Amino acid sequence: MMSAVRLSPRRLSYWAALAELGGPALGGVVLFAGRVRPDRVPGGRVVALDYDAHVGPALRRLEEIASIARRRYGARRVVLWHRVGRVQVGEVSVIAGAACGHRAQAFAAARYLIDELKATVPLWKTVRARPARRPRPPLRRGRARSAD
Amino acid sequence: MPQEVTVLCFGPARQAAGTSRFLFEVPSAGIRSSELVAALAQARPRLRPTLQVSRFLLNGEVIGPCARRVRPGDEFAIHPPYGGG
Numbered sequence: 386m387m388s389a390v391r392l393s394p395r396r397l398s399y400w401a402a403l404a405e406l407g408g409p410a411l412g413g414v415v416l417f418a419g420r421v422r423p424d425r426v427p428g429g430r431v432v433a434l435d436y437d438a439h440v441g442p443a444l445r446r447l448e449e450i451a452s453i454a455r456r457r458y459g460a461r462r463v464v465l466w467h468r469v470g471r472v473q474v475g476e477v478s479v480i481a482g483a484a485c486g487h488r489a490q491a492f493a494a495a496r497y498l499i500d501e502l503k504a505t506v507p508l509w510k511t512v513r514a515r516p517a518r519r520p521r522p523p524l525r526r527g528r529a530r531s532a533d
Numbered sequence: 534m535p536q537e538v539t540v541l542c543f544g545p546a547r548q549a550a551g552t553s554r555f556l557f558e559v560p561s562a563g564i565r566s567s568e569l570v571a572a573l574a575q576a577r578p579r580l581r582p583t584l585q586v587s588r589f590l591l592n593g594e595v596i597g598p599c600a601r602r603v604r605p606g607d608e609f610a611i612h613p614p615y616g617g618g
Contacts, residue, residue, distance in 0.1 A: 419618050436617070437543055439610060441593055467617055479618050499618065508617030509544025 390447035391466040392438055397477045402464045406484040411461055413491030416482035417499050423474045428514035433473045439507040443467075450501045458494035460485050465498050467508060536561055538603055540573065541610040542580075546587065549579045563604035566596055580611075588612045 389405070399418060406414050424431045451463045464482040472478045481502060483494035502508075537556040547553050557573065564572070566589060574581040589596045590610040591603060603609055 437547065438617075439541070439543055439590070439612065442590060442595075442610075503618040504615065506615060506617050507543065507612050508615055509613065510616045511544070511548070 389451050389463045389465060390444060392440060392443060392447075392469050393466060394468070394470040397466050397468060397480050399477070399480070402466065402480045402482050405464045406462045406482050408462060408484060410486065411484035412486055413488035414482070414484045415488070415491040415495035416464070416480065417495050418477045419479040419499070420477050421472050421474045425517070426512055426514050428512070429516040430514060431474060431512055432515045433471050433513040434478065435471050435511040435513060436467070436469045436478065437509045437511070438467070438469050440469075443507045446506045447502070450498060450505070453501075454483060454494045454498050458483065458485060458490045458497065460490070460494040463494070463498065465502060467502065467506070469508075471513070536605045538569070538605065539608045541608060543610070543612060544616065545613045546580060546583045546611040549583050550577060557609075559603065559605055561605060563602045565600040566591065566603050566609075567600045569603050569609065583613050584611065586614060 399416065402416055406416065421434050422431065447465050451465050454460045454463050460483040462484040464480055466480045468478045479499070479502065481495055481498035483491050483498060485491040485494060537558050539554055540557050541554050542550040542552065557576070559569065570584055570589065574584050590612060591601055592608050
């Protein structure tokens with residue numbers, strides 16, 4: 386079984402997260418996944434993000450957030466996972482999920498988890514961009530000239 | 534006995550410092566954290582803008598507004614604003 390909180394250099398799986406949130410009495414399950422977007426940036430277009438973490442304090446803070454979500458929103462199961470290292474466009478960088486008795490609690494808990502993670506967990510990203518391709522100039526029609 | 538603290542740099546601080554960690558000499562009796570930050574800004578001017586917006590950890594614990602004593606052998610982390618998600 387995977388733990389409730391995690392920093393991982395490996396791909397994050399929605400299905401593994403959903404399995405972690407299972408339980409017959411848990412009627413409300415909310416799973417948020419954040420993916421890397423191919424945004425335009427001054428250097429071109431984003432192709433990947435490199436995530437850096439201060440691992441010890443980051444794991445401690447993730448545990449605290451998960452614990453508060455359990456206590457404050459009655460979340461019976463919680464998932465709070467984040468990638469570290471290089472994450473390509475389209476890949477999942479973060480998963481925050483909560484399983485509660487009812488949907489209102491589950492939405493509130495998941496919202497709390499992702500908002501607190503973004504604001505208070507020591508993680509940083511560096512953008513990896515590829516320069517945008519310039520359109521090719523149109524071919525000139527006309528006589529070919531010799532070099533001499 | 535070591536006469537240095539280990540400075541850990543993350544995110545923009547790492548880019549500005551050009552490294553994820555370095556040793557920084559301090560007096561054997563230690564130095565106040567606010568004085569250490571000022572000394573770092575003077576020794577590594579490229580770190581200065583990041584230091585102005587960062588929070589700091591001493592041996593893994595967040596340092597509050599009150600200055601703490603940083604002694605040789607300690608680990609001092611620079612945390613620029615967070616950017617997870």
